[in-house]
Amino acid sequence: MENQIKWAVIGSGGIARRRTIPEGIVPADNAKLVSVYDIDAEANNDVAKEFNASAFNSLEDLLASDVDAVYVASPANMHHDQVIACARAKKHVLCEKPLGMTIEEAENMIKVCKEEGVVLGTGFMMRFHTQHQAALQMIQDGKLGKPVYGRAQLSCWYPPMDGAWRQSPETGGGGSLMDMGSHCIDLLEMFFGKLKSVSCFINNSVHSYESEDSAVVALNFENGAMATVDTYFCIPDNSSKNVLELYGSGGSILAKGTIGQGDAGEMVAFLEGEDAGYDAQQARDAGGGIEINPAPVNTYLAEIDEFSQAVLDNREPKNNLEISLQSQKVLAACYESARTGKVVEV
Numbered sequence: 001m002e003n004q005i006k007w008a009v010i011g012s013g014g015i016a017r018r019r020t021i022p023e024g025i026v027p028a029d030n031a032k033l034v035s036v037y038d039i040d041a042e043a044n045n046d047v048a049k050e051f052n053a054s055a056f057n058s059l060e061d062l063l064a065s066d067v068d069a070v071y072v073a074s075p076a077n078m079h080h081d082q083v084i085a086c087a088r089a090k091k092h093v094l095c096e097k098p099l100g101m102t103i104e105e106a107e108n109m110i111k112v113c114k115e116e117g118v119v120l121g122t123g124f125m126m127r128f129h130t131q132h133q134a135a136l137q138m139i140q141d142g143k144l145g146k147p148v149y150g151r152a153q154l155s156c157w158y159p160p161m162d163g164a165w166r167q168s169p170e171t172g173g174g175g176s177l178m179d180m181g182s183h184c185i186d187l188l189e190m191f192f193g194k195l196k197s198v199s200c201f202i203n204n205s206v207h208s209y210e211s212e213d214s215a216v217v218a219l220n221f222e223n224g225a226m227a228t229v230d231t232y233f234c235i236p237d238n239s240s241k242n243v244l245e246l247y248g249s250g251g252s253i254l255a256k257g258t259i260g261q262g263d264a265g266e267m268v269a270f271l272e273g274e275d276a277g278y279d280a281q282q283a284r285d286a287g288g289g290i291e292i293n294p295a296p297v298n299t300y301l302a303e304i305d306e307f308s309q310a311v312l313d314n315r316e317p318k319n320n321l322e323i324s325l326q327s328q329k330v331l332a333a334c335y336e337s338a339r340t341g342k343v344v345e346v
């Protein structure tokens with residue numbers, strides 16, 4: 001293995017081609033793209049040519065090639081079987097979120113990867129965003145006081161399209177909540193710790209496909225904080241700003257555009273402390289606040305670099321099994337809550 005992990009990619013034609021290969025695997029010093037596979041042979045050949053990799057026409061041939069790790073970026077309903085095939089072939093696996101479609105699938109993937117002694121991670125790359133890391137550090141340093149409330153938003157316009165796997169629960173596992181809300185919930189758990197219970201509404205507000213195009217979740221954390229996630233497939237892209245708000249008894253961190261695929265947004269902290277007396281005016285300044293602007297890193301590069309290093313060091317990746325499984329548990333609780341109209345313990 002030396003100092004570079006040899007990577008294969010399954011499902012090369014989507015996010016892999018747009019982001020993870022050019023921004024992650026190609027530039028990472030500790031990674032090298034070797035082979036690609038996609039059921040769309042034409043797209044696969046194009047990717048192979050563009051990034052100087054070998055194109056394979058079957059999963060079996062791909063897994064027989066000389067690679068150490070596989071990035072699985074196919075639709076969600078393919079993740080379980082493909083991750084297991086990779087593990088049985090003794091390849092380490094970075095699986096895009098979600099880790100399978102259900103808790104049972106995620107547990108089985110984890111079990112087989114453990115049996116085969118391969119590293120398994122999930123693509124929650126927004127954790128690597130440097131502004132998110134800076135916010136996390138501020139919370140851990142107590143600068144917000146006691147965390148009390150968060151909001152994470154990720155929405156887009158996703159109209160009905162033939163073959164769009166996210167629009168059917170059978171292929172996507174769910175709609176906006178599963179696809180984008182999973183990132184929001186994962187980030188809020190990074191900031192506030194483990195969730196205790198959730199209450200969730202889902203809807204098809206605009207689009208008539210089978211998966212939900214709208215979801216709102218109320219989250220109740222073990223540390224006493226609460227949060228909401230709003231995630232919609234039926235709000236035009238530029239009209240929702242992917243807001244992240246984190247509040248504590250001593251201040252807040254307010255961001256726009258840090259959640260998503262980019263590497264920098266706007267983030268401002270208001271750190272007032274808990275010592276102020278009651279002010280009946282409850283006045284607010286228009287501006288103020290401290291801009292949180294750490295040097296950005298590309299989150300796909302950080303994800304590939306960290307996973308490759310975990311394999312080289314023979315250790316768990318940062319986006320580890322616990323995080324991946326927890327995400328499935330929370331999503332299952334959200335859908336159960338939406339179905340039953342009840343608060344559900346995670």
Ligand SMILES: NC(=O)c1ccc[n+]([C@@H]2O[C@H](COP(=O)([O-])OP(=O)(O)OC[C@H]3O[C@@H](n4cnc5c(N)ncnc54)[C@H](O)[C@@H]3O)[C@@H](O)[C@H]2O)c1
Nearest residue numbers: 011013014015038039040073074075076078096097098123
């Ligand atoms: N972290 C992120 O920023 C991010 C962004 C987008 C998508 N994703 C995740 O990546 C995965 C793929 O999403 P996408 O947007 O790229 O989807 P997509 O539909 O754009 O691309 C998926 C690719 O997989 C191929 N494919 C379909 N079935 C296959 C199979 N059985 N075997 C091999 N290839 C197959 C398709 O031909 C296509 O090229 C999903 O799990 C999604 O949640 C993550």
